[in-house]
Amino acid sequence: METTLQPELQGHFETAQARIAAATSAEELRAVDRDYLDKGGVVAGLLAAIPTLPPEQRRGAGQGANQLKTAVLGAIDVRKAELEADAIQAARSGKGFDPTLPGTPMRRGSLHPVTRVTRELEDIFSSMGYGILDGPEVEIDAFNFERLNIPSDHPARDMHDTFWCKVDGAERDSDMGLLLRTHTSCVQVRAMEKLKPPFRVVVPGRVFRQESVDASHEHTFHQMEGLVVGEGLTVGHLIGTMKTFLREVFQKEIEVRLRPGYFPFVEPGFELDARCPFCETVGAGCKVCKQTSWVELCPCGMVHPSVLKLSGIDPEKYTGFAFGLGLSRLVMLRYEIDDIRHLMGGDTRFLSQF
Ligand code: FA5
Numbered sequence: 001m002e003t004t005l006q007p008e009l010q011g012h013f014e015t016a017q018a019r020i021a022a023a024t025s026a027e028e029l030r031a032v033d034r035d036y037l038d039k040g041g042v043v044a045g046l047l048a049a050i051p052t053l054p055p056e057q058r059r060g061a062g063q064g065a066n067q068l069k070t071a072v073l074g075a076i077d078v079r080k081a082e083l084e085a086d087a088i089q090a091a092r093s094g095k096g097f098d099p100t101l102p103g104t105p106m107r108r109g110s111l112h113p114v115t116r117v118t119r120e121l122e123d124i125f126s127s128m129g130y131g132i133l134d135g136p137e138v139e140i141d142a143f144n145f146e147r148l149n150i151p152s153d154h155p156a157r158d159m160h161d162t163f164w165c166k167v168d169g170a171e172r173d174s175d176m177g178l179l180l181r182t183h184t185s186c187v188q189v190r191a192m193e194k195l196k197p198p199f200r201v202v203v204p205g206r207v208f209r210q211e212s213v214d215a216s217h218e219h220t221f222h223q224m225e226g227l228v229v230g231e232g233l234t235v236g237h238l239i240g241t242m243k244t245f246l247r248e249v250f251q252k253e254i255e256v257r258l259r260p261g262y263f264p265f266v267e268p269g270f271e272l273d274a275r276c277p278f279c280e281t282v283g284a285g286c287k288v289c290k291q292t293s294w295v296e297l298c299p300c301g302m303v304h305p306s307v308l309k310l311s312g313i314d315p316e317k318y319t320g321f322a323f324g325l326g327l328s329r330l331v332m333l334r335y336e337i338d339d340i341r342h343l344m345g346g347d348t349r350f351l352s353q354f
Helices: 007-022 028-039 042-048 056-091 112-128 155-159 186-194 235-250 278-282 304-308 327-335
Strands: 137-138 179-180 199-208 220-230 254-260 265-277 294-303 319-326
Touching: 007 042, 007 056, 007 179, 007 254, 028 042, 028 056, 042 056, 042 319, 056 179, 112 199, 112 220, 112 235, 112 327, 186 199, 186 220, 186 304, 220 235, 235 265, 235 294, 235 319, 235 327, 265 319, 294 304, 294 327, 319 327
Parallel strands: none
Antiparallel strands: 137 179, 199 220, 220 319, 254 265, 265 294, 294 319
């Protein structure tokens, strides 16, 4: 251990340090503590001698004694921690057990940032009168595609590079129509099957795509679907809802823009983008928005009449709007995470920050 001790105290410290390094028990360390730091110990002796020194030496002598005290205490603490770690190691490997030593410290867990934001959004949407729905991650082709106006020959299928499930007896994986859902929109169909209009629901969940992974694309990520069906709903209701929930999430106005977007199950369809908060801090070269200053956040639109009809809802009477929030991207914005791969990477150094 390095010290800045006055030269005349170095000898005391070296002697103490040799005893400390050789100590193999807490009792031996306590003995060093007693000999150096207790009443009648070396440090107390140095302090007691101060009044006998010439006045100009007293201050320095007091500082020296305190430095020696700190150095000996520090060395004792370090050795104590080493002995405790050795004992824990020995106990784990079954060699000996010292009941006087502290137990293995428990590490406190915390909620995953995706769980945190999901719960927060659920609270926001619940307060707006939405129900929370769930759906299976292994889905049938009919719900993931067909009933959303995406038949098997539709080019929109290329937008979702699908993980098909292997089913015994099928020639190709896709033949049995079982897949890992590529979006939460499939739960729109389940909702329309299950609920009678008017209704409003959100569906948080994990989705899967065969993506080339980069800072903003994962193969496994989270979305939150929203679906509202009722009489007289318009694009105005959709935009109002989007603005309200973003304000609630960020506790301030977030600049957004709507672009036309194509999704076979909505008409008209939009892409809602949020202003990238990273560019301000990162400057040029921002990886999240790829220097566009906008983050693609939430495609949305009015439910296509054919989709309502396929689920037995009269499109003459009812209209609806839907949105597919990129939940993982929202988590990144919320916690200023610059790489989506941290979210599912399972690195506890990252997760323990939340
Ligand atoms: C859809 O998945 C549509 N189901 C969304 C929708 C719902 C449209 C309702 C209209 C009405 P898209 O493929 O664009 O659309 O994905 C939606 C959002 O998920 C994207 O805006 C983006 O934020 C996020 N996302 C898409 N791919 C990835 C990925 N590989 N990694 C992380 N997030 C992704």
